[in-house]
Amino acid sequence: MVLSRTRALASDTPFRPDGLYVVEVEIFSDPRDAAPVTISRINADFKTETSLSFVSPSSNKTGYHKMAFRELGAAGAAPVPLASLLTYVEHQCYDEGFVWYGRQCQPCSNFKGAYCPGGARFWPRAGYWSPSETVPPTMCRLPAACPGAMGEDDKYPPRMDDDGVRMTMQCAKGYADEFCSTCEDEYYQEYGVCRACGSDASVKAEVALMLIVASVYFIVVLGSLFLFSAQTLVSVVSVLVAAQQMVIVCKVGLQQLSGSMTSPIFPTIVRVLSIINFEIEVVKPGCSVGALSFVSLYTGTVVIVVLAGFMFIAVVWVRTHSCLARSAHRATSVLNLPTLRNELSSSSSSSSSMVLDGNSSIYGSSIPHHEAFARSNARLVASLRSGTATSLNTTQLLQERLEDSRTVGRTPLSRKDIMRSRSKHAIMILFALSYLQLSLRTLEALNCIKVGDGSLRLVAEMRVTCYEGEHLRAAVLAWIILVGVCVAFPVWMCMTGIQMYRALRALNMVVIDVAMEAYGFLLHGLKPPFFWFRALQFVSTFAFVAETVFLGESGPRIFATIVNFTVTMLVVAILDPFIHELHTLLSIGSGLASSGQLMYYLYQEDETLFGISVGFQIVTIAVAVAAIVFHVSCSTTSPS
Structure with a gap:
């Protein structure tokens, strides 16, 4: 065997050809012995100025044996302990780059992230973690959290316990627990990254800023739901959904740059803005509030979305029963299909007589129809009646009617119909605003991998064993949300969009009369043949989330x-x-x-x-x- 000096101090002298060197090794007579029976002293021969060679003695116990190096004849020379350099095995798989695992000798390349010094040992490289050197390492969710056991980062040199066993459980500063998946005290976690809490004053200032942003956000959403028409509401929600996407992309980037990001300003801005994504981590768990497990985080997210749903319905109820609704509500038959149907069924009317009267009464108020609407109405009816309508020109005429948001029907909806339609629209908007966060957290709650010891762990918090304990309950909830919301919502949007377009082409008054109010987010702003397009946007969002998670x-x-x-x-x-x-x-x-x-x-x-x-x-x-x-x-x- 060769004993090499890898890091020499200034006071260390080179090995000399005429020097006398001894290696002392503890020897055991039985595998069950707790203490060595003797200490064997073996002469070490000069090899180079930095290395010696010696023949290791036999021992009847596997594992690390304490050893020491001594230079004979040197004044005041004390033995140098080398506890972790010699290990005994009961097989022939002891070469560097190979490992004894699964009752066979395997190349180390079979185990990603491992360095194999020989025997049954795995030493994790940077970005990997293992509970012991006998277990294959596993990649950490955040590679920067796991410095490994090889000393690749000078801030985290190799460490051994008293018996010489390599300590493979090192975590970077701020990280703790299995797979470095949680944070130390005075740190908070944000998408897997542990950051220092900072001073109490800064924590309070950030919480206050977060509350302001949250208040403004919910005032905008709830105020829009109360004040605006379905068409204007769709524009507001579209802007918010685009902003949500930008914020989540920033969060993904900050996770990647966690090791190189030094200024706290940008992460703070992104964290505060994350409130628009129904993000709970903005409150800095572990600082302003107690630390939260991922299961608690996921459950809390679902609870917040449910509470927001009750708030949305409450606003709709107030709007429906308020003076604002009675004075400003417009019937939702935007295409005026009852009139079209009557006109189509009347054989004595000419195309010019199909133009509506100059006024239409709604709650006692008079609303004039514009000439453009009258012309498009006459063209549409004449085209449909004559049988000369093609798919293209009919769609164009219907689109003209959709663009004129001031057209109204003859008969107002009842208060019950208004409440039902607006409530449907409110729930659809809630799903649209919370879809990204619900999809992200749901997929994270179901994303499990098999780690080195064979157990199934939750990637978002790898100390959690999947489908056991509290995760079992969270997994049941996650599967329900995955199927009932993440998958069903885009599918429903697509099917409803196609159905509404078919009803539009068939002039189905019963179906369309409340569609623009009940399904405004789905239909408003889209050309009729593309009523299904919103579903495609949410499919893209789900794909983005799946890529981020898996x-x-x-x-x-x-x-x-x-x-x-x-x-x-x-x-x-x-x-x-x-x-x-x-x-x-x-x-x-x-x-x-x-x-x-x-x-x-x-x-x-x-x-x-x-x-x-x-x-x-x-x-x-x-x-x-x-x-x-x-x-x-x-x-x-x-x-x-």
């Missing part, structure tokens, strides 16, 4: 997310599903901004994937611009 390697994860946002942006540009340019610009702009942020994070992580994403972005933007120019040219050259 892709372990940060580079491919960010790249996949960039592709997702870019493809969604391209689909919007090609299909041109929105009636108004505001929604088109909002969708494309948020996609570009999100992709731009992620490309910066990708550049920090993987320059090769960054180069590929740049090329992909250039091609996509070129195609999108060409599609937009095409749609604009078609709209300007088509007859009015």
Whole structure:
């Protein structure tokens, strides 16, 4: 065996050819012995100025044996303990780069993140963690939290216990527990990253700022729900959903840059703004409040969404029974389908007589119809009656009617119908605003991996064993939400959008009469053939969340997310599903901004994937611009 000096002090002298060196090793006679029966002294021969060779003695016990090195004849030379350098095994798998595991000798390359010094030992590299050196290491959720056992970071040198066993459970400063998945005292966790709480004054200031942002957010949402029409409400919600996406992208990036981010300003801004995503971690658990487990965090998120639902319904009730509703409510038959049906059934009326009277009474008020509406009404009825209507011109005429939000029906809805329709719309808006956070936390609650010891652990908090104890209850809830909300909501939106378009083409008054109020977020702002398009946007959101949760390697994860946002942006540009340019610009702009942020994070992580994403972005933007120019040219050259 060779004994090498890897880190020499200034006072250490080189080994000499004429020097006398001895290695002392404890020897055991029986595997059950607690203490050695003797200490064997073996001469060590000079090899180089930094290494000696010796023949290890036999022992009847496996594991680490305490040993020491001594230079004979040196004045005042004391033995140098080398407790962790010699281990005995009962097999022939002792070469470096191999490990005895599963009753066979295997190459260390079979175990990702491990260094194998020989025998049955695994030493985790940086980014990995293991409960002991006999268990294969597992990648930590946040690689920066686990410095490993190899001393790759000078701040975390290798450590051994009194018996010489390598300590593989090291965590970076601020992290604690199994797999470094929780935070030490005076630290709080934010998407897996542990950050220092700071002073009491700063904590109180951040909590106050968070409360202000939360208040403004809910005032905007609830106020819009109370004051605005369904069409205006959809615009407000669309802006908020785009803002939510931007904030969550920033959170993902901060998780990747946790090791290099020194200034607390940007993380603080992003954390405070995260309240718009129904994010509980903004209260800094472990600082302003007690530390929260992931299960508590997930359950709390669901409870907050449910409470928000009750608030939304309460606002709808107040609106329905208020003077505002009685004086300002408009019947929701935006297409005036009862009138169209009557006109189509009347054979004696000419196309000009199909124009409605100049006024229509709603709650005793008189609302004039505009000439543009009258003309489109006459054209639509004449086209449908004559049988000459095509899919294209009928859709265009219906779209003209949708664009005129001032058209009304002859008969107002009852208060009960108003309450039911507006409540449906409120719940749909709640699902839209909470969808990203619910999907993220739900997938995290179900994302389990098998670790080195064979147990199934929750990736979001790897000290938690999956489907046992408190996680079992959370998993049941998560599966219900996954199927009932995360999957069912986009599917329902798609099916309802298609159904509404078919009803629109068939002039089905019973179905459409309340659709624009009950399903406003789904229908408003979209051209009739694309009533299903909102569902596609939420499918894209779900794909983004799934990529964030399930892709372990940060580079491919960010790249996949960039592709997702870019493809969604391209689909919007090609299909041109929105009636108004505001929604088109909002969708494309948020996609570009999100992709731009992620490309910066990708550049920090993987320059090769960054180069590929740049090329992909250039091609996509070129195609999108060409599609937009095409749609604009078609709209300007088509007859009015």
